[in-house]
Amino acid sequence: METFRMQYSAPKGQKRNGPVKIASGLQEPIKRYHSITLDEDKCVGCTSCIKRCPTEAIRVHKSKARIINSRCIDCGECIRVCPHGAKHAITTDLLELDNYKYRVAIPAPAIYGQYRSARSRNHILTALKKLGFDDVFEVALGAEYVSNATRQYLKTVKKEKNLEGPVISTACPAIIRLIQVRFPNLMDNMLPLEAPVEVAARLAREKAKRDTSYGDSAIGIFFISPCASKMFSQYFPLRGEKSPVDGVISFQEIYMNLRNKIKSLKDDEIEDLEQATNYGVRWPSPGGESMALDINKFIAVDGIHDVVKIFETIENSNKFDDIDFLEALACKGGCLGGALTVKNHFVSQVIMKTMRDEAKAKDRENELTDLPNRDIDYHDILWDKQLEHIPIHKLDTDMAKAMKKLERMEKIADALPSLDCGACGAPSCRALAEDIVRDEAKITDCVFVLRERVRALANQMFELESMLPPTMIRDDKRDSDSEAEHRHESLSNDVNDD
Amino acid sequence: MAEKSGMHMEYDINKEDFNSAGEASSKVKKTLNMLGVDNKVIKRVAIAMYEAEINAFIHGGGGMAVADIYTDKIVIEISDHGKGIENLELAMQEGYSTASEEIRMMGFGAGMGLPNIKKNVDELDIRTGPGEGTDLKMTFKLN
Numbered sequence: 046m047e048t049f050r051m052q053y054s055a056p057k058g059q060k061r062n063g064p065v066k067i068a069s070g071l072q073e074p075i076k077r078y079h080s081i082t083l084d085e086d087k088c089v090g091c092t093s094c095i096k097r098c099p100t101e102a103i104r105v106h107k108s109k110a111r112i113i114n115s116r117c118i119d120c121g122e123c124i125r126v127c128p129h130g131a132k133h134a135i136t137t138d139l140l141e142l143d144n145y146k147y148r149v150a151i152p153a154p155a156i157y158g159q160y161r162s163a164r165s166r167n168h169i170l171t172a173l174k175k176l177g178f179d180d181v182f183e184v185a186l187g188a189e190y191v192s193n194a195t196r197q198y199l200k201t202v203k204k205e206k207n208l209e210g211p212v213i214s215t216a217c218p219a220i221i222r223l224i225q226v227r228f229p230n231l232m233d234n235m236l237p238l239e240a241p242v243e244v245a246a247r248l249a250r251e252k253a254k255r256d257t258s259y260g261d262s263a264i265g266i267f268f269i270s271p272c273a274s275k276m277f278s279q280y281f282p283l284r285g286e287k288s289p290v291d292g293v294i295s296f297q298e299i300y301m302n303l304r305n306k307i308k309s310l311k312d313d314e315i316e317d318l319e320q321a322t323n324y325g326v327r328w329p330s331p332g333g334e335s336m337a338l339d340i341n342k343f344i345a346v347d348g349i350h351d352v353v354k355i356f357e358t359i360e361n362s363n364k365f366d367d368i369d370f371l372e373a374l375a376c377k378g379g380c381l382g383g384a385l386t387v388k389n390h391f392v393s394q395v396i397m398k399t400m401r402d403e404a405k406a407k408d409r410e411n412e413l414t415d416l417p418n419r420d421i422d423y424h425d426i427l428w429d430k431q432l433e434h435i436p437i438h439k440l441d442t443d444m445a446k447a448m449k450k451l452e453r454m455e456k457i458a459d460a461l462p463s464l465d466c467g468a469c470g471a472p473s474c475r476a477l478a479e480d481i482v483r484d485e486a487k488i489t490d491c492v493f494v495l496r497e498r499v500r501a502l503a504n505q506m507f508e509l510e511s512m513l514p515p516t517m518i519r520d521d522k523r524d525s526d527s528e529a530e531h532r533h534e535s536l537s538n539d540v541n542d543d
Numbered sequence: 544m545a546e547k548s549g550m551h552m553e554y555d556i557n558k559e560d561f562n563s564a565g566e567a568s569s570k571v572k573k574t575l576n577m578l579g580v581d582n583k584v585i586k587r588v589a590i591a592m593y594e595a596e597i598n599a600f601i602h603g604g605g606g607m608a609v610a611d612i613y614t615d616k617i618v619i620e621i622s623d624h625g626k627g628i629e630n631l632e633l634a635m636q637e638g639y640s641t642a643s644e645e646i647r648m649m650g651f652g653a654g655m656g657l658p659n660i661k662k663n664v665d666e667l668d669i670r671t672g673p674g675e676g677t678d679l680k681m682t683f684k685l686n
Binding site for chain 1: 550568579
């Protein structure tokens with residue numbers, strides 16, 4: 046096993062227990078329960094991340110970006126946008142590999158788009174195995190099982206449930222969380238099936254047990270991930286008590302090592318580790334999941350801000366009732382644009398095209414002309430947990446009180462400059478107004494309000510300074526003094542009104 | 544709106560600006576979210592108000608959207624100065640529409656507007672007549 050750079054260690058045995066109170070949100074920088082964490086030394090307290098966050102989950106407080114636990118959906122936008130590289134996704138410490146006797150890498154299919162120099166998928170998979178794993182199992186194959194299960198589910202849901210609007214893909218964990226915090230009315234539309242990574246992990250474990258004599262605890266399944274939010278689903282499995290994935294390693298972490306390995310591979314070393322067809326290989330690109338479903342109408346939307354727009358439309362109208370499936374991916378370029386990838390997703394697309402053509406040629410050799418038929422019953426990967434709505438915007442549990450707060454919030458928002466400069470640490474003037482009524486910020490956090498106050502105070506001091514006790518007043522100063530006194534009075538009235 | 548304590552919101556529906564169509568219902572939805580109103584009710588309000596807003600935009604040539612929110616009910620009033628509905632009974636039927644081909648091309652005018660509104664409200668009061676514009680008052684009860 047080669048040596049890797051040390052990464053954040055994933056806290057063991059921690060699980061997310063439902064919604065975290067918003068009120069406590071600003072108190073501590075989040076290190077636990079979340080995929081996204083902050084390198085305090087690198088964060089300079091600029092406002093780049095707060096503006097891009099789709100759930101307004103970040104505030105700059107004491108010169109550091111703090112994530113409000115309950116609002117963060119782990120989409121990774123802040124990791125991507127941070128100019129100082131201060132945001133990270135929590136991944137597994139590579140030393141944890143040593144805890145297992147038999148280690149299986151399950152790479153996300155997006156990895157095929159990372160290496161221009163790789164001549165085939167087998168080159169990448171073999172090189173990956175040689176980095177210190179006993180076996181490699183493609184998540185792309187897990188994806189094909191999920192496609193089969195989804196097809197079954199879509200047929201059932203159409204017949205049995207009276208579902209309005211499209212079924213929404215849940216392969217992207219950030220989308221699950223987005224729906225949970227912002228679109229509770231779309232919760233029933235979520236596809237309640239495990240994602241390809243979990244399915245692949247189960248399959249890989251079964252294979253490991255067949256191939257070896259090891260028991261469960263000796264087998265470690267490691268997800269090689271382009272994604273910032275996958276760690277979250279490891280802490281909060283939607284099926285079963287424990288996630289079938291034992292660790293998550295990012296593309297970035299192994300990028301150079303894997304690249305060097307691919308380059309140094311000799312032809313006779315290449316193993317045949319490819320199992321997925323071109324359908325599985327296509328999965329991580331936008332539309333890839335939908336195209337493996339054999340359906341008439343689907344929408345594939347990538348990029349969290351566009352996803353929000355589409356969700357708004359669905360929630361407001363019945364416009365998409367004729368759409369069977371909605372594939373929503375938080376990252377631009379789908380998983381190819383994941384926050385933990387190295388290559389730009391436009392470049393990855395080109396490399397993926399080559400990989401897909403190779404897969405198609407192989408499928409033709411195997412006389413596979415249609416979607417592969419994977420043996421699965423969708424009930425076997427059905428979620429067994431009910432997701433709850435996390436009402437992040439609710440101002441108070443008592444509606445009358447919430448109304449009062451909202452009215453106050455509107456008034457405060459009107460008094461703010463509407464510049465959305467971010468200097469207060471909130472993403473917008475409205476967000477600051479909201480924080481104020483939640484008692485998490487002060488009006489003077491706004492530099493413009495503060496400046497006005499300081500100015501008024503300075504004027505007042507200036508006026509006071511020019512006033513003298515009557516005993517000290519000389520005749521020649523009298524007239525101008527009384528004038529100043531007058532002005533001071535009207536000014537102090539202004540201040541008091543404020 | 545002096546009766547009891549409540550929130551009052553007003554929006555113009557500008558017939559010139561298609562991008563702004565649906566803005567009022569979007570803002571009301573956000574407000575209801577902040578007030579912690581039940582999601583199911585929010586969904587009904589959003590759908591009915593959006594439909595009515597689009598109607599005022601397409602048929603009514605613009606108008607006004609007014610929302611009054613109380614602790615026990617939500618009242619939305621959408622009024623336009625258009626030519627009014629000639630035959631209300633027909634307009635309430637699913638599939639009946641007087642929308643132009645152009646509007647239909649944009650994905651509207653399926654004749655589902657008013658029936659859909661009716662399905663989602665607790666009380667519906669329509670005042671309309673040829674040349675009189677249309678005034679829709681929708682009430683949603685909160686418990």
